Amino acid sequence: MTDKYLRLENVDKFYGPIDLGVHAVRNVSMDVAKGEIIALLGSSGCGKTSTLRMIAGFEATSRGKIHLAGREVQMLPPVKRHVAMAFEGYSLYPTVNVRDNIAFALKAARLPASEVDAKVGEVAEMLEISDILDRSPNSLSGGQQQRASLARALIRSADLFLLDEPMGQLEPQLRTLLRGRIKHFLKERGMTAILVTHDQTEANALADRIAVMEDGMLQQYASPAEIKDRPANLFTGTFVGEPPMNVFPVRVSVEGGKLHMALEGGKELVYAEDAFAPEVRDAIMTRRDIVIGVRPYTVRRDESGVEATVLTNQWLGDQSHIAASFAEATVVLVEHDRADVVVGDRIAIRLDPSDLHIFDPATGMAISHGRGLA
Amino acid sequence: MEHTSTLERVLRAIAITLVILFFIFPIFWIVLMSFQTNETILRVPPSIVFEPTLQNYQALITGELDTAAGKLEFDFMSNLFNSFYLSTASVALGLILGIPAAYAFGRLKFRGSEDIAFTLLSFRFAPPLLVLLPLTIYFQKLGLADTYFGLIWVYQLIVLPLILWIVRGYFEDIPADIEYAYRIAGHGFWATFFKIALPLAMPGIAAAGLLAFIFAWNNFIFALVLASADKQPVTVGALAFVTASGIQYGQIAAGIVLSILPTLGLALYAQRYLVEGLSLGAVKG
Ligand SMILES: Nc1ncnc2c1ncn2[C@@H]1O[C@H](COP(=O)(O)OP(=O)(O)O)[C@@H](O)[C@H]1O
Numbered sequence: 224m225t226d227k228y229l230r231l232e233n234v235d236k237f238y239g240p241i242d243l244g245v246h247a248v249r250n251v252s253m254d255v256a257k258g259e260i261i262a263l264l265g266s267s268g269c270g271k272t273s274t275l276r277m278i279a280g281f282e283a284t285s286r287g288k289i290h291l292a293g294r295e296v297q298m299l300p301p302v303k304r305h306v307a308m309a310f311e312g313y314s315l316y317p318t319v320n321v322r323d324n325i326a327f328a329l330k331a332a333r334l335p336a337s338e339v340d341a342k343v344g345e346v347a348e349m350l351e352i353s354d355i356l357d358r359s360p361n362s363l364s365g366g367q368q369q370r371a372s373l374a375r376a377l378i379r380s381a382d383l384f385l386l387d388e389p390m391g392q393l394e395p396q397l398r399t400l401l402r403g404r405i406k407h408f409l410k411e412r413g414m415t416a417i418l419v420t421h422d423q424t425e426a427n428a429l430a431d432r433i434a435v436m437e438d439g440m441l442q443q444y445a446s447p448a449e450i451k452d453r454p455a456n457l458f459t460g461t462f463v464g465e466p467p468m469n470v471f472p473v474r475v476s477v478e479g480g481k482l483h484m485a486l487e488g489g490k491e492l493v494y495a496e497d498a499f500a501p502e503v504r505d506a507i508m509t510r511r512d513i514v515i516g517v518r519p520y521t522v523r524r525d526e527s528g529v530e531a532t533v534l535t536n537q538w539l540g541d542q543s544h545i546a547a548s549f550a551e552a553t554v555v556l557v558e559h560d561r562a563d564v565v566v567g568d569r570i571a572i573r574l575d576p577s578d579l580h581i582f583d584p585a586t587g588m589a590i591s592h593g594r595g596l597a
Numbered sequence: 598m599e600h601t602s603t604l605e606r607v608l609r610a611i612a613i614t615l616v617i618l619f620f621i622f623p624i625f626w627i628v629l630m631s632f633q634t635n636e637t638i639l640r641v642p643p644s645i646v647f648e649p650t651l652q653n654y655q656a657l658i659t660g661e662l663d664t665a666a667g668k669l670e671f672d673f674m675s676n677l678f679n680s681f682y683l684s685t686a687s688v689a690l691g692l693i694l695g696i697p698a699a700y701a702f703g704r705l706k707f708r709g710s711e712d713i714a715f716t717l718l719s720f721r722f723a724p725p726l727l728v729l730l731p732l733t734i735y736f737q738k739l740g741l742a743d744t745y746f747g748l749i750w751v752y753q754l755i756v757l758p759l760i761l762w763i764v765r766g767y768f769e770d771i772p773a774d775i776e777y778a779y780r781i782a783g784h785g786f787w788a789t790f791f792k793i794a795l796p797l798a799m800p801g802i803a804a805a806g807l808l809a810f811i812f813a814w815n816n817f818i819f820a821l822v823l824a825s826a827d828k829q830p831v832t833v834g835a836l837a838f839v840t841a842s843g844i845q846y847g848q849i850a851a852g853i854v855l856s857i858l859p860t861l862g863l864a865l866y867a868q869r870y871l872v873e874g875l876s877l878g879a880v881k882g
């Protein structure tokens with residue numbers, strides 16, 4: 224029960240007639256445990272808000288079921304679902320000040336005034352909005368409005384907290400600061416939350432598990448570490464991670480007991496045949512054409528490697544980002560020391576088999592991560 | 598824009614003055630006329646110097662018109678009351694029917710809602726004369742001809758589309774998430790409608806109500822055909838001023854002033870709402 228506190232079962236959302244309208248959410252299934260913080264990560268328009276609104280009850284599910292706290296809720300009106308929500312856009316009651324906006328639900332629940340004040344004070348302090356409590360919503364900046372809306376949600380006692388890009392309009396420093404505080408706040412109280420974001424740093428920092436969405440489909444649902452180490456498909460592989468994963472199409476062949484991966488432009492990566500598990504080798508050989516992915520911080524410079532020409536070299540203060548032309552494309556590598564290469568230098572690149580992610584070019588699904596099958 | 602030349606500004610000022618004169622002067626002249634007797638009005642050349650008299654207003658209020666042919670009974674005040682009653686009741690009914698409909702069209706976006714909303718608007722495109730003949734026949738069959746109820750019903754053709762379309766725009770302009778926030782905080786659909794949507798759209802509702810009132814007040818053709826003397830509004834009643842024995846300009850002018858006053862007063866009073874209505878735009882994030 225607790226590990227399936229919230230449960231989406233094959234949920235579909237069409238705006239307009241079923242099967243004809245805009246297919247915003249496609250057959251999404253996921254479970255959320257009680258007390259868990261989930262990040263819904265994806266680019267704009269991928270269906271994050273639609274998913275959240277179906278859970279909240281503002282949009283009807285076109286198909287599928289939603290269970291929350293042991294009840295099937297997809298047919299219930301929002302008022303019966305016991306969820307709180309912080310909104311992406313303008314949602315404050317324009318006629319009352321920020322304090323009353325935040326306290327709204329508590330006052331409606333007839334909590335004693337002293338308790339309401341204490342709670343509002345606490346949340347406002349956490350979100351750095353103590354100084355604007357007496358202002359009218361219309362006089363606030365976008366970031367202040369968002370925090371007020373977030374405070375109004377967090378102050379409630381609800382079964383589930385839905386936070387739709389609650390920090391989208393904040394400046395980066397404040398965002399980093401609040402991220403930690405919000406996580407602490409949620410965890411301390413054992414609150415279950417779904418946070419929508421298109422910022423992977425935020426998702427990584429806040430969430431126990433990340434649900435990566437694209438084009439209405441759930442691409443992967445796993446812990447931040449697993450998403451990084453074992454991306455389920457090419458999309459998650461390239462979407463999550465900064466700078467993004469390098470990907471190259473290759474053609475595989477076996478010659479003289481070695482595995483040859485022919486890159487575009489004629490160069491080859493050569494690996495010992497036992498560099499990959501036998502099942503991986505089989506999977507690769509039946510396809511012949513595959514896509515390899517490698518994270519920038521696992522790309523090595525090594526005399527024995529494949530030649531590349533440096534395009535840029537940026538020192539970011541704590542790491543170097545080098546981009547080099549490689550296999551008719553660009554390879555990006557990250558080094559922790561200041562790299563002594565300049566534009567035009569020839570370098571040699573080594574990609575270790577243990578760092579390779581191999582994908583099926585047709586479906587984009589991961590075949591292997593490092594030595595073993597995906 | 599900052600570099601408008603003096604000439605340009607002068608020309609613009611003249612243009613604005615001309616426009617204002619064009620619209621205000623007739624009203625100004627009518628107000629002057631309403632305080633004069635027929636003799637001073639018909640003086641040649643006309644002059645704005647005269648001895649003001651209240652006799653026109655007196656005649657209207659007592660309902661006894663002096664004409665060259667003698668005294669004429671004419672119940673102007675009851676016409677004024679009819680206008681007031683018909684317009685107020687029509688707008689009230691229009692608001693009761695129109696506001697929920699506007700909310701449905703603006704928010705719920707059900708299948709075919711655009712078509713229905715447009716059909717309702719199209720009532721305003723059709724010339725009233727087109728529907729009058731069948732309407733008259735139906736009304737006589739139904740016993741609705743020459744009743745306040747029947748007139749108020751027909752007046753919905755004027756006020757309902759107006760209210761519907763204006764108020765719908767205001768509902769659409771309220772960020773939906775304000776309502777969602779209220780609903781998710783534990784309130785039902787109706788509570789949200791009455792506590793959030795309705796108050797936030799109030800400036801628009803006031804503006805729509807005002808406009809609808811003015812349109813209803815100014816209506817002529819429906820009342821002319823469907824109402825008899827005791828139910829007719831001032832717009833129709835004013836025809837009585839044109840008598841066989843001459844036109845009582847002073848009394849007409851006084852009648853016009855009296856019939857403009859309510860709508861003018863209403864407009865001045867509701868100006869506040871109209872301005873508020875415009876500043877509601879700030880709500881949009
Ligand atoms: N009310 C709506 N009517 C029609 N299409 C919509 C509506 N809301 C969202 N969409 C469409 O559904 C898709 C997903 O939208 P949304 O859930 O808001 O994405 P996200 O929050 O991830 O940016 C988008 O293509 C969007 O244009």
Ligand SMILES: [Mg+2]
Binds near residue numbers: 268272273311
């Ligand atoms: Mg969104």
